[in-house]
Amino acid sequence: MKLTTRLEERLGISLIYICVSVVVVLIFVMIVLLFKMSFISMSKFGLNFITSTTWNPVEEQFGALPFIYGTILTSILSLTIALPFGILSAIFVTELGPKRLRNILGTSIDLIAAIPSIVFGMWGLFYLVPFIRDTLTPILTKFLGFLPLFQGSSFGISILAATLILSIMIIPTISSLCREIFLSVPVTYKEAALALGATPWEKIKFAVLKPSLTGIVGAAGLALARALGETMAVVMVIGNSPQISLSLLAPGATMASILANEYAEATTDLHLASLCYMASLLFIITMIVNSASHFIIKYFKPKAFAR
Amino acid sequence: MYLRKIKNIIFWCLVVGFTLSTFVPLFLILKHTITMGWSELSLDFIFNTPRAVGELGGGMSHAIVGSLMIIFVATIISVPVGIVTGTFLSEFSNSRLASITRTFIGILAGTPSIVIGIFAYVTLVVPWKSFSGWAGSLALSLVILPIVTRSTEEVLKLVPTTIREAGLALGFTKVKIFYYLLIKGNKRAILTGVILAISRSMGETAPLLFTAFGNVYLSYNLNGPISSLPVQIFNYASSPHLEWQRQAWTGAVVLIIIIFAVNIVSKIFVSNSSNASNR
Numbered sequence: 001m002k003l004t005t006r007l008e009e010r011l012g013i014s015l016i017y018i019c020v021s022v023v024v025v026l027i028f029v030m031i032v033l034l035f036k037m038s039f040i041s042m043s044k045f046g047l048n049f050i051t052s053t054t055w056n057p058v059e060e061q062f063g064a065l066p067f068i069y070g071t072i073l074t075s076i077l078s079l080t081i082a083l084p085f086g087i088l089s090a091i092f093v094t095e096l097g098p099k100r101l102r103n104i105l106g107t108s109i110d111l112i113a114a115i116p117s118i119v120f121g122m123w124g125l126f127y128l129v130p131f132i133r134d135t136l137t138p139i140l141t142k143f144l145g146f147l148p149l150f151q152g153s154s155f156g157i158s159i160l161a162a163t164l165i166l167s168i169m170i171i172p173t174i175s176s177l178c179r180e181i182f183l184s185v186p187v188t189y190k191e192a193a194l195a196l197g198a199t200p201w202e203k204i205k206f207a208v209l210k211p212s213l214t215g216i217v218g219a220a221g222l223a224l225a226r227a228l229g230e231t232m233a234v235v236m237v238i239g240n241s242p243q244i245s246l247s248l249l250a251p252g253a254t255m256a257s258i259l260a261n262e263y264a265e266a267t268t269d270l271h272l273a274s275l276c277y278m279a280s281l282l283f284i285i286t287m288i289v290n291s292a293s294h295f296i297i298k299y300f301k302p303k304a305f306a307r
Numbered sequence: 308m309y310l311r312k313i314k315n316i317i318f319w320c321l322v323v324g325f326t327l328s329t330f331v332p333l334f335l336i337l338k339h340t341i342t343m344g345w346s347e348l349s350l351d352f353i354f355n356t357p358r359a360v361g362e363l364g365g366g367m368s369h370a371i372v373g374s375l376m377i378i379f380v381a382t383i384i385s386v387p388v389g390i391v392t393g394t395f396l397s398e399f400s401n402s403r404l405a406s407i408t409r410t411f412i413g414i415l416a417g418t419p420s421i422v423i424g425i426f427a428y429v430t431l432v433v434p435w436k437s438f439s440g441w442a443g444s445l446a447l448s449l450v451i452l453p454i455v456t457r458s459t460e461e462v463l464k465l466v467p468t469t470i471r472e473a474g475l476a477l478g479f480t481k482v483k484i485f486y487y488l489l490i491k492g493n494k495r496a497i498l499t500g501v502i503l504a505i506s507r508s509m510g511e512t513a514p515l516l517f518t519a520f521g522n523v524y525l526s527y528n529l530n531g532p533i534s535s536l537p538v539q540i541f542n543y544a545s546s547p548h549l550e551w552q553r554q555a556w557t558g559a560v561v562l563i564i565i566i567f568a569v570n571i572v573s574k575i576f577v578s579n580s581s582n583a584s585n586r
Binding site: 005008009011012013015016017019020021022023024027028029030031033034036037084085088089091092093096097105107108109110111112114115116117118119120121122123125126127168171175199200201202204225228229230231232236256259260263264275276279282283286287290291294 | 321322329333339340407413417419425516517567574
């Protein structure tokens with residue numbers, strides 16, 4: 001009896017260990033395989049891959065700079081747009097809004113995150129793109145046309161469209177993370193602020209926003225990582241043309257969008273290897289942004305009143 | 308004094324304005340998708356395969372079947388593994404292997420879905436030299452695995468130590484404690500994580516693009532390319548045929564209905580289970 005129990009215990013525990021080890025080894029092997037696939041391209045182009053601007057599959061010249069530029073530009077811009085929406089809606093849901101509405105509003109914001117990115121992409125292609133072409137571009141060129149950002153004519157399919165779609169997609173990420181962070185700030189801070197006669201704005205500024213600043217930075221980082229890797233919505237509205245253009249009205253491409261666009265058509269080994277190289281770069285960038293944000297959030301603790 | 312009040316009022320307006328405008332895109336997307344897709348939604352759409360270009364009618368049954376098969380296999384692979392890994396992370400949280408596993412699961416959770424697709428591509432499609440449903444399932448199981456692992460770990464970390472001690476006092480082995488007390492005892496909460504992970508994987512397009520690839524015929528063969536709902540929507544939406552674009556919208560409606568239903572049901576599940584634990 002005792003023997004079988006012990007056997008069962010041994011067997012069970014070792015099964016668990018085997019299962020977990022298989023998971024770890026599998027993930028590791030896949031990362032190695034990805035780097036191995038990109039080896040031809042890595043050895044041919046080296047680090048020039050990152051700085052070269054030519055992407056020409058026909059002549060087998062591959063450089064990733066236009067895509068890196070597009071990825072970083074769209075992500076940073078969309079984060080800038082989405083941050084105020086995310087933070088303020090989180091404030092409304094956790095602090096200011098009517099108590100009964102809070103749950104419903106929070107859930108509906110989370111529902112935005114549940115919409116598949118392909119639906120965002122379709123909506124962007126059929127509604128946002130015409131809207132940008134017919135309504136937004138004339139307004140922008142009329143009032144802000146002197147800026148290099150809004151030069152040239154627009155067909156709607158543009159970096160701007162990708163940016164707007166991305167910002168809609170990352171608002172719920174920021175909002176739900178910020179909600180958790182705001183709720184983790186001790187209530188006593190707010191009570192103290194109120195006792196000193198603070199208005200709601202002052203209360204939120206000193207007792208909610210300031211103590212959670214590092215947490216908000218972490219949340220922004222996680223949202224940024226999501227924007228960097230978003231594929232389907234972007235590939236449908238950005239135009240996928242490998243060019244570096246200062247104007248937001250011009251088409252562009254991101255690392256993820258070029259992967260989705262060209263992977264199935266890549267015929268030569270070098271082309272495939274270059275796409276894998278790009279995927280490894282994207283993987284490394286998102287990994288760095290993600291782990292930095294997790295680090296910030298993990299070591300974030302609501303600080304007492306900053307001066 | 309007045310300045311403070313004015314600032315407060317401006318702040319109020321900003322918060323309310325920004326919060327309300329957050330819902331504008333949600334509203335517009337749902338409205339447009341439903342107005343475009345609802346009218347075509349019929350049993351015909353769900354049970355028929357596509358017709359040739361120019362012919363009216365036809366549906367996406369092949370894509371729905373394909374999606375279901377891919378997701379079924381992905382679930383079978385990743386959910387048990389995810390639950391075991393989550394249990395391991397929560398119960399052996401200090402071991403070396405646990406911290407390595409946590410790092411790898413974290414990396415996988417943050418990996419863009421397109422890169423996950425490429426992982427599956429280099430692991431299965433390249434050696435087999437053919438797109439296959441199995442590769443699609445592998446890609447989706449990589450999407451599901453980290454979500455299930457993390458939610459299981461979170462759930463089990465909340466279980467009081469006394470429960471484990473009670474098991475030990477009854478002479479249970481560790482494995483029995485894990486299975487009967489931790490996993491079975493928190494079935495509901497763990498299941499919620501599983502459901503959310505599956506619903507997330509249903510909408511994923513990018514990992515399937517060059518793994519399952521797509522197919523215009525009804526196929527039950529996971530060894531070859533197989534169609535899936537999101538990829539079918541993508542292909543139809545980017546085609547120039549109006550009829551196909553309409554079908555893409557209808558596909559989107561089906562997808563959204565399934566995903567929202569699953570999400571809302573699991574929310575209700577959560578609130579019920581938290582009520583139950585308050586007994």
